[in-house]
Amino acid sequence: MSNLLKSVARAVKAIALMVLIMACAFNLMSGAAWASAAKVLIAEKQGKPVFEPATVTIKSGDYVEWSNNLTAGTACNVVFDQVKFNRYPTPADENQIADSELFSYLSHQELLNNPKESFRKDFNVPAGEYTYVCEPYENAGVTGKVVVQSN
Known part of the structure; x- marks a missing residue:
């Protein structure tokens, strides 16, 4: 046995x-x-949301994860600056997204209402700087940036 x-x-x-x-x-x-990740915490500082860190640097093809660390009742989203996406009308190759579509592709317009709620976005995009805001607090200067470097 x-x-x-x-x-x-x-x-x-x-x-x-x-x-x-x-x-x-x-x-x-x-x-x-x-694939590598950058993590951005949506935290509270002096009574308003902030993105920590405010700027992350990744390679094309990496992803960024945003996580809500705000108290209940404070909500934020991540909406990219649409004006920046009017540079190139078509993608450089078939696997990239045209700039006219990047705003919708990158943005997470739904509010993150609950603490610890998170979302992830793959950055299969051309190298460049991509700025974003938290719409409810845009006038308070709640902004962030993703710097995408070529591989």
Whole structure:
């Protein structure tokens, strides 16, 4: 009986190792292992929301995650500056988004109402500086920037 238990334990370990290897291989093939993240906290300072850090720098293809750390009852969103997207009417290659569509693609117009609520946005966009605001507090200067560098 003892030999049977040892054989079962070895088989379980071997299966677990195979599953781990397959998961790592899938991440490498899908590119998920190469994407990096920048995290932006929507915090409160002097009675108004702020983006911390106010500027993040990433590579094209990376993502940014915004997380709400405001008290209940204070809401914020992330809306990119539409004026900046009128430079180039068409994308440089088929995999990029035309500037006329970037505003809608990047912006998260729904308010983050609940503490710890978050969202993530992939920046498969051309290199450049992308500024954004929290619309309810735009007049108070609540702004941020994502600097995207080419790969």
